Each structure stands twice: as structure tokens, then as C-alpha cells.
Amino acid sequence: PKTIKQLLEPGSSSAAALTSITGHVRSIRRQKRCTFALIEDGSTSKGLQAVFKHGVRGEGTSTAMVEKLRQLTFGAGVIVSGRLVESTGPGQDVELVVEGLDGVEVVGRCDPDTYPLQPHHSGASSSSSGKHSAEYLREHLHLRLRTPGIQHTMRLRAKVKEALEGYLTGEQEFVYVHTPVITGIDAEGGGESFRVGKGEEGEEFFGRPAHLTVSSQLHLEAFQAALGRVYTLAPCFRAERSMTGRHLAEFWMLECEWGGESPSCDLHGLCTFVEDMLRYTIARFLHSGLSVSPPDADNELHRAAFSQKPWPRITYIEAIHILQQAQPLFTYPPTLGHSLQSEHEKYLAEVHFKSPVFVMDYPRGVKPFYMRVNPRTDMETVACFDLLVPRVGELVGGSVREERYGVLRSSMVDAGLIPSPPETEIIDSSSPHSPKKPLNPYEWYLDLRRHGSVPHGGFGMGFERLILWLGVGIANIRESVGMPRWKGWMGM
Ligand code: 4AD
Numbered sequence: 001p002k003t004i005k006q007l008l009e010p011g012s013s014s015a016a017a018l019t020s021i022t023g024h025v026r027s028i029r030r031q032k033r034c035t036f037a038l039i040e041d042g043s044t045s046k047g048l049q050a051v052f053k054h055g056v057r058g059e060g061t062s063t064a065m066v067e068k069l070r071q072l073t074f075g076a077g078v079i080v081s082g083r084l085v086e087s088t089g090p091g092q093d094v095e096l097v098v099e100g101l102d103g104v105e106v107v108g109r110c111d112p113d114t115y116p117l118q119p120h121h122s123g124a125s126s127s128s129s130g131k132h133s134a135e136y137l138r139e140h141l142h143l144r145l146r147t148p149g150i151q152h153t154m155r156l157r158a159k160v161k162e163a164l165e166g167y168l169t170g171e172q173e174f175v176y177v178h179t180p181v182i183t184g185i186d187a188e189g190g191g192e193s194f195r196v197g198k199g200e201e202g203e204e205f206f207g208r209p210a211h212l213t214v215s216s217q218l219h220l221e222a223f224q225a226a227l228g229r230v231y232t233l234a235p236c237f238r239a240e241r242s243m244t245g246r247h248l249a250e251f252w253m254l255e256c257e258w259g260g261e262s263p264s265c266d267l268h269g270l271c272t273f274v275e276d277m278l279r280y281t282i283a284r285f286l287h288s289g290l291s292v293s294p295p296d297a298d299n300e301l302h303r304a305a306f307s308q309k310p311w312p313r314i315t316y317i318e319a320i321h322i323l324q325q326a327q328p329l330f331t332y333p334p335t336l337g338h339s340l341q342s343e344h345e346k347y348l349a350e351v352h353f354k355s356p357v358f359v360m361d362y363p364r365g366v367k368p369f370y371m372r373v374n375p376r377t378d379m380e381t382v383a384c385f386d387l388l389v390p391r392v393g394e395l396v397g398g399s400v401r402e403e404r405y406g407v408l409r410s411s412m413v414d415a416g417l418i419p420s421p422p423e424t425e426i427i428d429s430s431s432p433h434s435p436k437k438p439l440n441p442y443e444w445y446l447d448l449r450r451h452g453s454v455p456h457g458g459f460g461m462g463f464e465r466l467i468l469w470l471g472v473g474i475a476n477i478r479e480s481v482g483m484p485r486w487k488g489w490m491g492m
């Protein structure tokens with residue numbers, strides 16, 4: 001048996017041959033002599049119309065046939081056999097004509113009264129479209145996957161992942177590495193990590209405190225020191241307490257880390273790499289047939305992908321000056337030394353530059369400990385960037401990493417991650433028979449600098465944020481992933 005997609009490929013089957021498909025009924029229209037059902041098997045976004053010629057009901061149709069017609073409801077799982085013929089109706093080139101009802105087998109019934117996705121179900125919004133609201137569908141995540149919007153997003157995710165990985169593993173020769181999900185550290189120091197563990201002593205993992213990773217970066221740096229150019233695409237977990245449309249508690253992050261020249265790992269080199277990678281990815285997306293956005297949004301993405309001018313790069317201080325000129329617009333006044341608020345980020349990309357924009361060199365105090373400290377000017381800053389894009393705000397964050405042992409150590413002491421007197425014994429020499437000595441979970445990261453540190457840098461991009469940007473019509477990040485995890489989740 002072929003998928004609908006394979007069946008619809010030109011020259012895939014002769015008109016006379018009997019073919020069969022397995023799928024779900026996506027819509028149904030009943031007429032006197034015929035029933036039309038749109039069958040979908042997930043291989044295409046359109047499905048295939050099946051036409052059942054059953055004769056006038058009540059006039060010569062058997063009870064068996066009447067029963068089968070009754071079972072043929074929206075959502076039912078079916079195997080349909082028929083012949084592919086040119087369609088006379090609008091909307092499709094071919095349809096599957098089924099003679100009698102022998103060609104239909106209802107393999108999985110779907111009760112119209114209880115199926116939550118029925119168009120007339122009480123969860124449908126009162127609008128005439130009969131569509132279910134996003135909130136309603138989030139209560140039925142397992143079935144939501146069968147709706148066309150989410151199906152499209154799943155295809156988009158798969159295509160975008162393929163494009164990004166193709167870019168990285170192609171000429172750039174990055175190596176995909178698998179970083180751990182369970183860690184002893186809170187990589188971003190934001191206090192947003194979820195603890196893991198089992199047992200009465202509290203949340204511990206084999207006798208040591210453990211967290212779900214908030215970012216793979218620190219481990220990725222250890223892989224970088226061994227393999228040169230590495231990336232990972234991995235789930236990250238953050239106990240985000242706010243219910244914004246841009247934050248999830250579980251999200252996927254693409255993280256890259258490399259050292260040396262071409263691609264250069266200085267601050268401008270990092271920005272150039274990210275811009276090239278995203279231009280490539282957007283172009284692939286625009287040519288994939290998955291772009292269904294309104295033309296103006298398409299133009300915005302089109303410009304981002306193909307404009308001759310590089311995306312603007314400004315410093316944090318320049319950003320604050322621009323924002324202060326527009327101050328009456330904001331709830332939070334832009335203040336030197338403070339982080340940018342999401343309203344500020346959106347203003348810069350969407351209103352001021354109307355383009356993706358890199359903001360570089362943030363104050364040391366608002367960024368994590370691992371970023372390389374810039375030579376001192378008026379303000380102490382770090383060699384980092386955030387990429388801000390229209391409609392989404394922050395899409396990527398990255399930095400040159402602090403490779404100097406002494407500077408890194410004092411940043412870590414300032415952040416309260418390690419005690420100030422150097423620890424003399426850092427090797428965990430415990431055997432299974434002796435009690436474990438306490439081991440500072442951040443010492444291994446310092447070790448990377450003790451033993452042959454080289455300059456390197458990297459970035460992390462929220463995969464769902466990228467889907468929000470490319471997927472244009474997706475209003476909330478909870479619709480950018482199949483099974484979102486966020487504060488309001490239903491526990492499934
Ligand atoms: O800016 P962040 O926190 O940076 C890091 O974690 C670095 N360690 C990355 C690195 O340099 N390797 O997160 C990076 C990106 C953000 O720009 C955003 O796109 C996304 O991850 N992100 C989230 N996406 C969805 N939900 C959340 N709660 C997110 N938090 C961050």
C-alpha cells in the first residue's frame with residue numbers, strides 16, 4: 001500500500017488499478033447517492049477525496065450498508081480501496097472512486113458525540129468557522145496533532161531541523177554531539193532549573209544534587225575542546241514562572257561552539273556565522289512550499305534572507321540611546337546597566353530597524369559568568385550578542401567564552417558558584433567503599449581552563465522561537481511544538 005503522497009505523484013499508478021489507502025476521515029459530506037469523505041494519512045497536507053457510490057439510501061441499500069455509512073464519521077479510521085480518477089469537482093485533480101461499500105472498511109470507529117475534535121463539539125469557538133480555539137486544543141494535545149495547523153507546524157519543524165543540520169554538517173563540518181540532560185549545575189545561573197531526584201533525603205541523583213539542563217553550553221565547551229567545531233540540538237528545561245507567548249518550560253535549543261579562525265570565533269565572527277546560517281535556513285524554508293504566511297510577512301523574511309545589506313549590529317549602549325529617544329512608548333524605561341525588556345527588543349527589531357538586529361557588548365552584571373570580559377571602558381562589558389528579530393524578540397544569544405583561568409575564576413566567585421580560596425583537592429577520589437567527598441560541581445568547567453584552554457565561542461538559538469518567526473501565523477510558542485510543557489499544562 002502506498003501513502004497518499006506517493007499515490008499522487010505523477011505516473012505513480014495506472015487509472016485502472018485498484019489502490020487502497022489507510023487513514024482518518026477528515027471531513028464528510030453526505031448526498032443521496034454518494035458520500036464524499038476527505039481521507040488523510042498524514043503524508044500530505046491536503047488528503048485525498050474518496051467518493052462512495054452507494055445508491056439511494058432506503059432504496060435497495062442493504063442494512064449492512066446503512067450501518068457502514070453510519071460508522072463512516074468524522075475522525076473514523078478507515079481502509080479505502082478504489083480507483084483513482086480525474087476529479088470533476090473543484091479543489092482536487094484526482095479522487096478515489098469506491099464502487100459500493102465493499103471498498104470501505106471502518107477499522108476504528110470514532111463516536112461523533114464524544115470525539116473532542118468534532119467541528120460541532122462544544123469546544124468549537126462560537127465563530128462561524130467552527131474551528132476550535134487554541135486554548136481548547138491545548139487541553140487535547142494528543143488529538144491536537146491531527147489538526148491541520150499543528151500538522152503543518154510539525155512538518156515545518158522537521159524541515160527547519162534538516163536545513164540547520166545540513167548547514168552545520170556540510171561545508172562547516174560541525175560534529176553533532178550528544179550532551180547530557182541531567183547535570184550537576186545551573187549553566188545560566190538564573191535559578192530557573194528543575195531539580196531531579198528520588199528519595200527521602202530530598203531531590204538527589206545517586207547522592208548528588210542534580211538538575212535538568214537549562215543549556216548544554218558548558219558541557220558543549222568540553223566537547224569543543226576535544227573536537228573543534230561541535231553542535232547539539234537538545235531539550236532544555238526552565239522553570240519559567242511567567243506565562244508569556246515566548247517561553248516554554250521545555251524547549252529545544254540549537255547550540256554551536258567552536259574555536260579558531262574561519263569561521264572566526266571573535267564577536268563579529270559569531271554574528272556573521274549566525275547571520276549566514278539563518279539566511280540559508282530562511283531561504284530553504286521559503287523554497288520548501290511550507291511558507292503559508294501573508295505576503296508582507298513573507299517579504300520581511302524574504303528581506304532577511306536575501307537583502308544585500310548585512311543585518312545591523314549595534315552595541316548595548318547604542319541600543320539604550322535609541323530606546324531612550326522612544327521612551328514614552330515603554331512600560332519599563334530603558335536604563336543603562338539594566339537588561340533589555342522584551343518590549344524594548346521588539347521595538348528595536350520590528351519598529352526601529354525593521355530587520356533582525358544584533359545587540360552586542362552587554363554590561364557584565366546582566367549576563368552569565370562565562371562570557372569573556374571586554375577591555376575596560378566606561379562600563380564593564382562582556383563580548384556577547386543577542387539577535388533580536390521582528391515579532392519574536394530575542395532569538396539567539398551567544399558570546400566569546402572567557403578562556404583566561406584567572407578572570408573566569410573571579411567571575412565564578414562573584415557569581416557565588418565557587419568559594420574564593422582555591423580548592424586544593426579537586427579530584428573526587430572516592431571509591432564505592434568510601435564516603436564521597438563533596439565536589440564542587442563547577443570545578444570541572446574551570447578545569448577546562450587549567451588544562452590547555454584556547455579561545456572559543458558559541459551561541460544558543462531557541463528552536464521554537466525560530467519556528468515562531470518562520471511560522472508567521474503561529475501566535476503563541478505553545479503552538480510551535482507538538483506537546484508543549486508550560487506552567488498551565490494538563491499533566492499528560
Ligand atoms: O539566552 P539564553 O538563556 O542563552 C543560553 O542559554 C546560552 N547558554 C546559549 C549559548 O550560548 N550556548 O538562551 C538561548 C536562547 C534564547 O535566545 C531563546 O531563543 C531560547 O534560547 N530560550 C527559550 N525558548 C523558549 N522558552 C524558553 N523558556 C527559553 N529560554 C531561552
Ligand code: MG
Pocket residue numbers: 386394396397
Ligand atoms: Mg539570552
